[in-house]
Amino acid sequence: MMPRTEADNQRLREARRAQILESARKVFARNGLATSMADVAAAADISQGLVYRYFASKEALFRALIEEAVQGNPPFMLERPEKSEKSATAGERLTMLISRLVEARREQPEFFQLFNQVLSAAQPEDDLAKMVRMRGQVFVDTVRQLIVEGQATGEFIAGDPDQLVMAVVACLEGLTSLALIEPEHFKKHCPDAEVILRMLKPPST
Amino acid sequence: MMPRTEADNQRLREARRAQILESARKVFARNGLATSMADVAAAADISQGLVYRYFASKEALFRALIEEAVQGNPPFMLERPEKSEKSATAGERLTMLISRLVEARREQPEFFQLFNQVLSAAQPEDDLAKMVRMRGQVFVDTVRQLIVEGQATGEFIAGDPDQLVMAVVACLEGLTSLALIEPEHFKKHCPDAEVILRMLKPPST
Amino acid sequence: MMPRTEADNQRLREARRAQILESARKVFARNGLATSMADVAAAADISQGLVYRYFASKEALFRALIEEAVQGNPPFMLERPEKSEKSATAGERLTMLISRLVEARREQPEFFQLFNQVLSAAQPEDDLAKMVRMRGQVFVDTVRQLIVEGQATGEFIAGDPDQLVMAVVACLEGLTSLALIEPEHFKKHCPDAEVILRMLKPPST
Amino acid sequence: MMPRTEADNQRLREARRAQILESARKVFARNGLATSMADVAAAADISQGLVYRYFASKEALFRALIEEAVQGNPPFMLERPEKSEKSATAGERLTMLISRLVEARREQPEFFQLFNQVLSAAQPEDDLAKMVRMRGQVFVDTVRQLIVEGQATGEFIAGDPDQLVMAVVACLEGLTSLALIEPEHFKKHCPDAEVILRMLKPPST
DNA sequence: AATGAATGAGTCTTCATTCAT
DNA sequence: GATGAATGAAGACTCATTCAT
Numbered sequence: 001m002m003p004r005t006e007a008d009n010q011r012l013r014e015a016r017r018a019q020i021l022e023s024a025r026k027v028f029a030r031n032g033l034a035t036s037m038a039d040v041a042a043a044a045d046i047s048q049g050l051v052y053r054y055f056a057s058k059e060a061l062f063r064a065l066i067e068e069a070v071q072g073n074p075p076f077m078l079e080r081p082e083k084s085e086k087s088a089t090a091g092e093r094l095t096m097l098i099s100r101l102v103e104a105r106r107e108q109p110e111f112f113q114l115f116n117q118v119l120s121a122a123q124p125e126d127d128l129a130k131m132v133r134m135r136g137q138v139f140v141d142t143v144r145q146l147i148v149e150g151q152a153t154g155e156f157i158a159g160d161p162d163q164l165v166m167a168v169v170a171c172l173e174g175l176t177s178l179a180l181i182e183p184e185h186f187k188k189h190c191p192d193a194e195v196i197l198r199m200l201k202p203p204s205t
Numbered sequence: 206m207m208p209r210t211e212a213d214n215q216r217l218r219e220a221r222r223a224q225i226l227e228s229a230r231k232v233f234a235r236n237g238l239a240t241s242m243a244d245v246a247a248a249a250d251i252s253q254g255l256v257y258r259y260f261a262s263k264e265a266l267f268r269a270l271i272e273e274a275v276q277g278n279p280p281f282m283l284e285r286p287e288k289s290e291k292s293a294t295a296g297e298r299l300t301m302l303i304s305r306l307v308e309a310r311r312e313q314p315e316f317f318q319l320f321n322q323v324l325s326a327a328q329p330e331d332d333l334a335k336m337v338r339m340r341g342q343v344f345v346d347t348v349r350q351l352i353v354e355g356q357a358t359g360e361f362i363a364g365d366p367d368q369l370v371m372a373v374v375a376c377l378e379g380l381t382s383l384a385l386i387e388p389e390h391f392k393k394h395c396p397d398a399e400v401i402l403r404m405l406k407p408p409s410t
Numbered sequence: 411m412m413p414r415t416e417a418d419n420q421r422l423r424e425a426r427r428a429q430i431l432e433s434a435r436k437v438f439a440r441n442g443l444a445t446s447m448a449d450v451a452a453a454a455d456i457s458q459g460l461v462y463r464y465f466a467s468k469e470a471l472f473r474a475l476i477e478e479a480v481q482g483n484p485p486f487m488l489e490r491p492e493k494s495e496k497s498a499t500a501g502e503r504l505t506m507l508i509s510r511l512v513e514a515r516r517e518q519p520e521f522f523q524l525f526n527q528v529l530s531a532a533q534p535e536d537d538l539a540k541m542v543r544m545r546g547q548v549f550v551d552t553v554r555q556l557i558v559e560g561q562a563t564g565e566f567i568a569g570d571p572d573q574l575v576m577a578v579v580a581c582l583e584g585l586t587s588l589a590l591i592e593p594e595h596f597k598k599h600c601p602d603a604e605v606i607l608r609m610l611k612p613p614s615t
Numbered sequence: 616m617m618p619r620t621e622a623d624n625q626r627l628r629e630a631r632r633a634q635i636l637e638s639a640r641k642v643f644a645r646n647g648l649a650t651s652m653a654d655v656a657a658a659a660d661i662s663q664g665l666v667y668r669y670f671a672s673k674e675a676l677f678r679a680l681i682e683e684a685v686q687g688n689p690p691f692m693l694e695r696p697e698k699s700e701k702s703a704t705a706g707e708r709l710t711m712l713i714s715r716l717v718e719a720r721r722e723q724p725e726f727f728q729l730f731n732q733v734l735s736a737a738q739p740e741d742d743l744a745k746m747v748r749m750r751g752q753v754f755v756d757t758v759r760q761l762i763v764e765g766q767a768t769g770e771f772i773a774g775d776p777d778q779l780v781m782a783v784v785a786c787l788e789g790l791t792s793l794a795l796i797e798p799e800h801f802k803k804h805c806p807d808a809e810v811i812l813r814m815l816k817p818p819s820t
Numbered sequence: 821a822a823t824g825a826a827t828g829a830g831t832c833t834t835c836a837t838t839c840a841t
Numbered sequence: 842g843a844t845g846a847a848t849g850a851a852g853a854c855t856c857a858t859t860c861a862t
Contacts (some may be wrong), residue, residue: 580789
């Protein structure tokens, strides 16, 4: 009988918004920007018009998804080693970092797939593409720094560090792609960080 | 002054077709299925209408690109070890295979980027997606076979072979993505096959 | 604590309705039929839904506004000379009429602007447009009648009466437009009826 | 058999553009911004899509119409007295100006109706509205200047010049409105400039 | 009675495709 | 064979209207 209270509405709106973001994340991660707003609305099980009460446009919605993923609400997105890890060796820290990132891709592949969608469809001048590339660069720099350190201490194999960085990064990027193609198989046989790290260590033979 | 002969015409047509395919490959590889036919025509420096003299539709054009890439007109696409390699060990043969694939990605990244575009934009039931996935499966099976063999002979580290396969495949897939993002840097620091192969070998420590 | 009586409710409803009409008149007069129901609700400081408790549709609301204006709830809308004026000459009566109409436009320009909005946006077959045109015709006929009378008595200049009618009517219509564009300036320099009436009198030279 | 030449296409495009502008002018003049692009296309007897090859958007089309009208391709739009008129008295020059403007409204009412549509539907901050208002101001200033001059020479009646300006301007504006409501009657009984000018002259009695 | 979230039909706009030349 | 003007169906977006609370 009573109209909804202000607080009720606020809660409703936030829930709706979250629901739309979640549904949109799934469909955009899978189909990229080719996804229609009708698809988004259907995934969220609401009318097309309603999406526009929460996001001004398709682009705004996609942007919200990317920003959410870049700014990394999900805690496992943190790529920099945590304070408690500062005492570990470069190799140990890189192991932890890779481990976390592999795990993140296993838990929430959509976040990473979104990045791929941006990079594989957007114009280079695109604002979002820049943002995603910048974020990627931070990650690459972190890995490079640890590899160089590890090489200095002899933990890692010598050689062009950029080559090693690229191998490691490619591996992670590739896992994101594989997660898109075969989610089940990916989850089951997702490689351990150690496997990836072996690329940085001299083989026994 | 002589009217063109039938053969001349045939040759012209084939050249035109090849020109369109090449231009289309570039723009589709970079921008995905969002690429418009106007973009294709502009890239090929011909009118929009003319594209339709050679390909019945956008879909037909894209299909031709994928089929060309899958059936591997380009010789380096051959993934199965050649006959002369039959005598080598599994490790040697896998090294050669990976080596060839890395090289292929360095030489002609567009072919592989096309596959990524298909997989990241198409519906799973899509005919083309199936074709590309199947081709991927062949490759995966080949790698798996060699890894299992290598494990049997002790060349490769023990453990879940699927995990190792995935690590190797992911690395290659990831290289394709990186080639799209930063072509220059990719070409310069593209990792050697040995780096990737190290994931399959026990580390010295 | 007493429940509202039926009469109270009735009064509340009427007040609400009047409030909506007044707000709607302002925004429709200024922005025309492009005005959204959201604009109306905001102007009336109520929710969108509530407008529909008082008016079945946007069209019904607009119609109510036009009918209110046409039927001339506002007393100054009466265009026919009043009884006490019957003894005056045609010229005197026309002066009084014009005078009243100029004054009306100064006092309540919105009513007249609404008519303009109908005529400039609606289809000719539109019901409302017909109503407004018919009302205009009554006014035109009245003016024409007085002009013809005035010409007969020599009060007004000879010549095509329709031309004179149109000049007078145009002047009044134009004042309505100017009132929309520059309300302040309009109110300050609104011409006297005599100025307009001069069009009907032979110049001294 | 031969493809159209460049020149052919150029001519075709210009003709098409002109055709669209003309059709659009009519429907926008009559129905204002509520006009749909489907209406425009139908009026021009072409498909909806084609309009967009000539004008980027509905707004761009409308803007082109307004700019065309403001910049006044039509020669009769010139409101400033021509050089040859410089020797005439203020009254004579104003007569010529009004005369020209009345004539313009008779010949091409659509141009002036477009201005009315802008002013009666647009937000005040609107770019186009500003442009139209500015153009109106130029006209008002011209009329005012001539009236003041005429008052100084005794040609015109004394009194608040702004009131007289407003009466004259209103009359012209009103004619534009009437032309929209009853085009036929308007053309037949359109008042002469002299009638309007009489508002500026002392009456004989 | 009152709110504002939700719906869906209608409009603007794009783009694959066709067609006159 | 070649061009680019033209078409029309599909997708983004708005807004009058309804409905649960």
